[in-house]
Amino acid sequence: MITYQDYLKAIQDGVSVADFVLNVIKEHKNSEDYKIAYTADQYNRHRNVTISNYQKLLYSLSGEAVPDNYSANFKLKTNQFNRLITQLNQYELGNGVTWGNENTGKKLGEDFDFQLQDAGEKALVHKVSFGFWNKDHVEIFSFLEYAPLFDEENGSLRMGVRFWQLDNDKPLRATLYEEDGYTDFIWNPGEKGQELHPKRNYIIHTETTKVDGTEIVGGENYATFPIVPFWGNKYHQSEFVGMREDIDAYDLIKSGFANDLDEVSQIYWVIQNAGGMDDIDLREFIDRLKRNHIAKADDDQMISPQTINIPVEARETLLKRLRSDIYEDFMALDTKNIADGAVTATQIEAGYEPMNAKADKYEYCILNFISGILALAGIEDNASFTRSVIVNSTEAIGNVLASAQYLSADYVTRKLLTLLGDGDQADDILKEMDEEDMDRFGAGNEDVNNAE
Secondary structure, three states, X not given: OOOHHHHHHHXXXXXXXXHHHHHHHHHHXXXXXXXXXXXXXXXXXXXXXXXXXXXXXXXXXXXXXXXXXXXXXXXXXXXXXXXXHHHHHHHHHOOOEEEOOOOHHHHOOOOHHHHHHHHHHHHHHHOEEEXXXXXXXXXXXXXXXXXXXXXXXXXXXXXXXXXXXXXXXXXXXXXXXXXXXXXXXXXXOOOOOEEEEEEEOOEEEEEEEOOOEEEEEEEEOOXXXXXXXXXXXXXXXXXXXXXXXXXXXXXXHHHHHHHHHHHHOOXXXXXXXXXXXXXXXXXXXXXXXXHHOOOOOOOOOEEXXXXXXXXXXXXXXXXXXXXXXXXXXXXXXXXXXXXXXXXXXXXXXHHHHHHHHHHHHHHHHHHHHHXXXXXXXXXXXXXXXXXXXXXXXXXXXXXXXXXXXXXXHHHHHHHHHXXXXXXHHHHHHXXXXXXXXXXXXXXXXXHHHHHO
């Protein structure tokens, strides 16, 4: 790991900034954390690299392994990792952030909730993501594109390099972010790195006139480094760690099951009294049988079709066990257990408890990230979240109605509308109800006045 102190030493020793930045990129991409993050990212994109690279082998009499290019080789990839990550992230962040001051959301940018969800997903998958406060909005960098440089003394993030390259034969671009500004670099194929743009301030002040147009008249930087790390958990590691083996086992068994089903679906032919036929003769015999659907045998030969039954129950049991272990280890909610039968609200709440415990720990990471962004934006406020949960609507509605006599009419109406999925219309419906009450009240007075 290259640190902030390494940067200071390199500059003191006369190393060019461009060479140092290139070295940071290389070290970052060769690190174990980067390799884990890259593999986890592939699984999150429904690309199980283990099953993709799996090759069935045959072994000769001499023990030599050769690729098996003849038998079935299905490579079935389940999307379990993405499903688990999405469930936790959206459970906590799916309804956006609730602020104490309604203006906070606007100050952080109209898309802050979406950026926060993106940052959360990247943090869970890669181990960490980074939020760059760019004057009036947040931009998210992933661990696969941003190499951080931490301070050896206090562990704070002091600087970092964001890099990107479309292909190996295309230019490599990078931006060095420091506390006092940022600098752009470029490496064209076969050339030394060079400064593309000199160091600039993060906040630029411009002035526009009819004669000169718009020109830069000054700039300033933030009081602290404007990039905040978003850790996915307190262990500072990808959620993929420890999950890969179970997911690989599930996919390999499922693929092997499909391979066996494909192979045994074919009829195996047994030819008796065919001792004079070698392997080539047998293959030609079967090929003719498949083409013509009829076989010609000598007088002393007899052919008969055979099928094979494979063990199904053992594999089904193991697949169910692996699925259960995956959800249990991740502390996730297996909605299949809820969907398969009628369950009470108490059972649903019990099913959510492991994920609630994990979401509580995840929420601390979110709040630490948000507090860093708020400090950069100069905003004082508190964030809270509304989690997305499954409820037994019939039972919940019954409980609300049973308690209605002890609650205000407004609360009961809002609660019922929320349970029915129309919570966003509560204000409009309450307003209509008030107007109807006023109409009835006014009509009643008119009748009284007419009677007098």
